[in-house]
Amino acid sequence: MATLTLSEKEYIEKFGPHLNYTPPGGWTAQQPDKLIKTHCCFCGVQCGIQLKVKENKVIGFEPWEEFPVNQGKLCPKGVQRYMQNEHPDRLLNPLVRTSRGFQEATWDDALDRTVEAIRHIQGRYGRNAFALLGGASMTNEKTYLLGKFARVVLQTANIDYNGRLCMVSAAAANRMAFGVDRVANPWSDIPLAKAIILAGTNVGECFPILTDYIWRARDNGAKIVVIDPRITPIARTCDLFLPVKPGRDIALANGILQVMIERGWIDRQFVENHTHDFDKVCELVKKFTPAFTEKITGVPAAGIVRAAEIWGPAETSMLLHARGIEHHTKGVENCLSYINLVLASGRIGKPGCGYGTITGQGNGQGGREHGQRCNQLPGGRDIEKPEHRKFIADFWKIAESELPGKGLTACEIINAIETGEIRGLLSISFNPMVSIPDANRTRAALEKLEFFGCIDFFLSETAHHADVVLAGSLQEEDEGTVTTGEGRCVRLRNSVSPPGNARVDWQIFLDLARRFGKESYFPYVEAEDIFRELTAASKGGPVDYNGMTYSKIEKNMGIFWPCPTLDHPGTPRLFEGGTFFHPDGRAKFHAYDYRPPAEDVDVEYPIFYTTGRVVSQYLSGTQTRRIGALVDQYPEPLCEIHPVLAGRLGIKTGDRVKVSTRRGELVVPAQIVKTIRPDTVFVPYHWAGKKSANLLTNRALDPISKIPEFKVCACRVEKVAPVSDNGKGNAK
Amino acid sequence: MNESEFFIDPSRCIGCQACVHACMECDTHRGRPMIHLEVIDRATSPQTTPVICMHCEDPACARVCPADAIKQTDEGVVQSALKPRCIGCSNCVLACPFGVPRYVVAIDQMMKCDMCYDRTSVGKNPMCATVCPSEALYFGSREHIERTRQEKAINEFRFGRQTVRTKVNLMTAPDVDTLDFDIVRFMPGGEGTGGIGNTTLINGQTCELDPLLFPAQSAAV
Numbered sequence: 001m002a003t004l005t006l007s008e009k010e011y012i013e014k015f016g017p018h019l020n021y022t023p024p025g026g027w028t029a030q031q032p033d034k035l036i037k038t039h040c041c042f043c044g045v046q047c048g049i050q051l052k053v054k055e056n057k058v059i060g061f062e063p064w065e066e067f068p069v070n071q072g073k074l075c076p077k078g079v080q081r082y083m084q085n086e087h088p089d090r091l092l093n094p095l096v097r098t099s100r101g102f103q104e105a106t107w108d109d110a111l112d113r114t115v116e117a118i119r120h121i122q123g124r125y126g127r128n129a130f131a132l133l134g135g136a137s138m139t140n141e142k143t144y145l146l147g148k149f150a151r152v153v154l155q156t157a158n159i160d161y162n163g164r165l166c167m168v169s170a171a172a173a174n175r176m177a178f179g180v181d182r183v184a185n186p187w188s189d190i191p192l193a194k195a196i197i198l199a200g201t202n203v204g205e206c207f208p209i210l211t212d213y214i215w216r217a218r219d220n221g222a223k224i225v226v227i228d229p230r231i232t233p234i235a236r237t238c239d240l241f242l243p244v245k246p247g248r249d250i251a252l253a254n255g256i257l258q259v260m261i262e263r264g265w266i267d268r269q270f271v272e273n274h275t276h277d278f279d280k281v282c283e284l285v286k287k288f289t290p291a292f293t294e295k296i297t298g299v300p301a302a303g304i305v306r307a308a309e310i311w312g313p314a315e316t317s318m319l320l321h322a323r324g325i326e327h328h329t330k331g332v333e334n335c336l337s338y339i340n341l342v343l344a345s346g347r348i349g350k351p352g353c354g355y356g357t358i359t360g361q362g363n364g365q366g367g368r369e370h371g372q373r374c375n376q377l378p379g380g381r382d383i384e385k386p387e388h389r390k391f392i393a394d395f396w397k398i399a400e401s402e403l404p405g406k407g408l409t410a411c412e413i414i415n416a417i418e419t420g421e422i423r424g425l426l427s428i429s430f431n432p433m434v435s436i437p438d439a440n441r442t443r444a445a446l447e448k449l450e451f452f453g454c455i456d457f458f459l460s461e462t463a464h465h466a467d468v469v470l471a472g473s474l475q476e477e478d479e480g481t482v483t484t485g486e487g488r489c490v491r492l493r494n495s496v497s498p499p500g501n502a503r504v505d506w507q508i509f510l511d512l513a514r515r516f517g518k519e520s521y522f523p524y525v526e527a528e529d530i531f532r533e534l535t536a537a538s539k540g541g542p543v544d545y546n547g548m549t550y551s552k553i554e555k556n557m558g559i560f561w562p563c564p565t566l567d568h569p570g571t572p573r574l575f576e577g578g579t580f581f582h583p584d585g586r587a588k589f590h591a592y593d594y595r596p597p598a599e600d601v602d603v604e605y606p607i608f609y610t611t612g613r614v615v616s617q618y619l620s621g622t623q624t625r626r627i628g629a630l631v632d633q634y635p636e637p638l639c640e641i642h643p644v645l646a647g648r649l650g651i652k653t654g655d656r657v658k659v660s661t662r663r664g665e666l667v668v669p670a671q672i673v674k675t676i677r678p679d680t681v682f683v684p685y686h687w688a689g690k691k692s693a694n695l696l697t698n699r700a701l702d703p704i705s706k707i708p709e710f711k712v713c714a715c716r717v718e719k720v721a722p723v724s725d726n727g728k729g730n731a732k
Numbered sequence: 733m734n735e736s737e738f739f740i741d742p743s744r745c746i747g748c749q750a751c752v753h754a755c756m757e758c759d760t761h762r763g764r765p766m767i768h769l770e771v772i773d774r775a776t777s778p779q780t781t782p783v784i785c786m787h788c789e790d791p792a793c794a795r796v797c798p799a800d801a802i803k804q805t806d807e808g809v810v811q812s813a814l815k816p817r818c819i820g821c822s823n824c825v826l827a828c829p830f831g832v833p834r835y836v837v838a839i840d841q842m843m844k845c846d847m848c849y850d851r852t853s854v855g856k857n858p859m860c861a862t863v864c865p866s867e868a869l870y871f872g873s874r875e876h877i878e879r880t881r882q883e884k885a886i887n888e889f890r891f892g893r894q895t896v897r898t899k900v901n902l903m904t905a906p907d908v909d910t911l912d913f914d915i916v917r918f919m920p921g922g923e924g925t926g927g928i929g930n931t932t933l934i935n936g937q938t939c940e941l942d943p944l945l946f947p948a949q950s951a952a953v
Contacts, residue, residue, distance in 0.1 A: 022763070026763075027756075027762040027763030027764075028762060029759035029760070029762060060757055061757070063857075063859075063862040063863055065857070065862065070865075072857075072862045072863065073750075073862070073863055073864060073865045074750055074754070074863040074865070075748050075750050075863075075865050076748050076749050076750045076752075076753045078750070078863075079750050079753040079754045079757070079863060080753055204746035204747070204748070204866070205746070205748070208746060208748050208750070208865035208866070209865045211744075211746055211865050211866040212865060212866050212867050215744050215866055215867065216880070218882075219880050219881055219882055231777070231778060232778065233745075233746035233747055233748075233778045233780075234746065236777060236778050236779060237743055237744075615746070615747070615748045615749075616748075616749070629753055629756075633749055643775070653775065671774070672775055673774060673775055673776075674775060674776050674777075675776075675777065675778060
């Protein structure tokens with residue numbers, strides 16, 4: 001039983017998060033032994049950075065101005081990222097659970113216990129009773145390896161990853177519309193666009209480096225439309241801001257398209273020659289007049305018309321979206337409704353013309369391509385397609401019948417632990433206690449596990465529940481590749497080796513495979529061996545890396561897939577000439593009517609609750625909550641409330657407010673701002689325990705992508721008494 | 733010395749503080765940022781602005797320093813107070829029209845942006861402008877700025893009767909040459925509209941008042 005054996009305070013005392021403010025060797029000027037050209041370990045932009053290394057320690061950084069994507073630019077997370085090295089919380093040894101926390105163990109002991117538990121659970125309850133969870137912060141090599149480990153060694157169907165909380169709605173929509181899952185354009189097309197729609201993407205805080213691309217478009221005369229329930233930093237100076245009510249995105253997209261059709265701003269020739277099903281969309285959007293759309297979306301009719309006037313007749317355009325429209329029980333439908341605007345304009349597959357989701361995680365793109373998803377095999381292949389199964393089974397030299405089928409998605413895995421269907425779990429690069437909605441249920445599920453193993457570099461809040469913790473590697477302690485948000489595969493360089501007895505993640509999997517007698521399937525000496533196998537496995541698949549090598553990637557500062565042969569330069573822009581990836585080469589429109597969120601506001605819970613990120617923190621905060629200067633910038637979650645709502649509730653800035661939903665409650669300080677809709681409150685989600693925004697969110701899933709509805713549910717907000725002197729609080 | 737110039741455009745600032753964090757990396761003052769970020773009024777807007785030293789031609793901070801601790805290099809870079817000289821009086825903090833210098837209690841010394849002198853003097857770009865994700869801080873050629881930006885780079889500021897010229901440029905509206913900080917400049921009779929008419933004293937500034945706005949005072953004139 002993976003129950004906690006220490007109090008939250010004791011875990012924090014022993015394992016952090018403690019705050020590191022100082023580089024190794026202190027703040028003195030030091031000459032590095034070497035400068036390593038690599039990439040940031042955080043978001044999907046994957047900025048180039050040079051790490052200063054001295055005596056196997058990262059002592060600082062120097063901007064890497066030659067790398068074309070960010071040209072030396074970095075956000076505060078990138079500047080401070082090296083503070084995670086030489087961190088007091090760093091796990092230096094494997095840990096095993098005791099009756100009071102953990103004790104350090106040898107690798108043999110930790111690995112033997114893990115293998116024994118897996119054998120026991122699979123022997124008793126069946127192979128699928130043991131699940132694997134991966135993450136999109138891992139290299140392509142590790143995601144490929146994890147997928148192969150699951151299918152070849154454990155032979156479990158239940159492997160999925162934290163991208164299920166991030167990119168999957170857009171991924172599914174892209175496959176449905178275009179027949180391929182990748183952003184259509186390199187970021188360098190953004191400054192060439194004359195109209196830009198940013199739908200549900202807080203670019204300034206979540207992908208800060210892309211801000212400059214947007215501003216360069218503005219310098220070139222672009223009109224910028226921002227659609228968001230909050231005036232985010234990118235919205236402050238946009239040409240048109242549409243304050244959409246949470247969960248109403250489809251209606252807004254349909255409303256804009258209705259005006260475009262009425263005014264004749266449709267590229268009829270493109271629609272005729274390169275798409276299907278526009279007639280169905282035309283029929284559907286007839287009723288979405290500006291007045292009708294205003295009623296649903298809370299966006300003024302004039303704003304809807306203005307958006308169509310900016311987008312419709314534009315010479316060039318880009319439409320970008322992110323989690324704001326994707327984190328919904330209709331996330332896929334939201335994306336497809338916005339894709340309709342792009343297809344109707346005919347502006348895609350040309351310089352300055354296109355579309356894309358801005359992937360959130362470092363390897364958000366590559367992490368969803370090489371087989372760590374429950375429904376996928378390497379090369380973006382479909383685990384349910386007989387010819388795809390055969391290709392990979394032959395490639396791995398196993399019988400096709402031994403290859404597991406489609407398994408459960410990440411949230412469904414947690415649900416299946418809750419019901420007892422899954423009894424054991426091995427997790428890497430994933431902190432579900434912070435990142436999965438309805439955290440009270442996540443905790444209860446983890447407590448039911450008969451065995452829980454974690455591979456991590458810091459003891460995350462999820463790892464508190466572990467039976468065995470395997471001390472793994474930070475990004476800079478390993479090497480490999482990641483594929484950025486624009487589909488560019490870039491090279492991560494090894495900067496330092498793991499400290500203490502911590503080990504490189506992929507070698508841990510090799511050791512586990514060896515203990516199962518499957519070492520012959522994993523004959524890798526270095527990371528590039530895995531990459532060579534990964535690229536060969538992708539040959540001819542929907543996601544083709546076959547023509548990539550480490551040296552080619554380095555020489556070109558990244559290669560965009562598809563890259564089928566060694567002499568192929570890669571494909572920065574997709575769909576040139578209006579050719580899409582469906583068998584007939586056409587793109588598809590999708591007609592989706594508006595439907596309300598899984599949990600809409602009502603008399604009992606009258607306020608919309610939405611969540612997101614702040615610029616100084618990253619995802620579940622496992623790394624960034626340990627970096628002092630980043631924590632100081634935004635130390636704890638605040639609840640953004642509009643003054644009109646705050647006035648009605650008698651709340652002032654700094655008051656402690658209790659936000660409750662049907663699933664839980666959260667007490668945080670109020671931040672009264674005019675930059676959020678008065679019917680909505682916002683809390684960022686990077687924190688754990690009692691400060692977790694995901695205590696409140698709704699684990700209702702999109703029927704196609706299985707992404708949870710982080711961006712809208714119903715809440716109540718009330719003022720509570722200030723914390724008393726004894727620090728315990730006396731909230732009623 | 734680097735031929736590039738510094739340009740600030742607060743309209744591009746996203747408030748991320750990458751500049752402040754990166755400033756800490758400079759070898760001469762590692763661990764201590766010499767610039768800061770102003771949050772204008774979070775209750776009404778996410779507007780923020782980075783505050784780096786403007787490097788005035790005739791720096792008020794240096795002129796008011798009783799210890800002669802603030803020096804200007806030949807290239808016009810106004811440096812932090814010299815540790816052996818600074819007496820921590822904060823005259824400079826009060827005198828600076830841009831709110832740049834900060835007195836650091838822990839080390840009893842005024843520290844301010846020196847335009848990454850250790851970097852720019854050897855041809856590197858300043859840390860803050862290199863990392864700034866939105867180019868709210870930009871260090872490069874004037875030609876590049878004039879070619880790519882719609883806003884105009886100005887480096888002349890009028891505070892009351894005092895005109896301050898700076899090494900660092902501020903991006904502003906295309907038809908503006910200097911920035912005035914006193915509204916009377918923009919009123920009838922203000923310098924911008926030519927000549928000084930009948931005058932009334934407001935805060936030490938002479939100008940003509942609009943009788944519709946200030947009937948009482950105008951009648952008294």
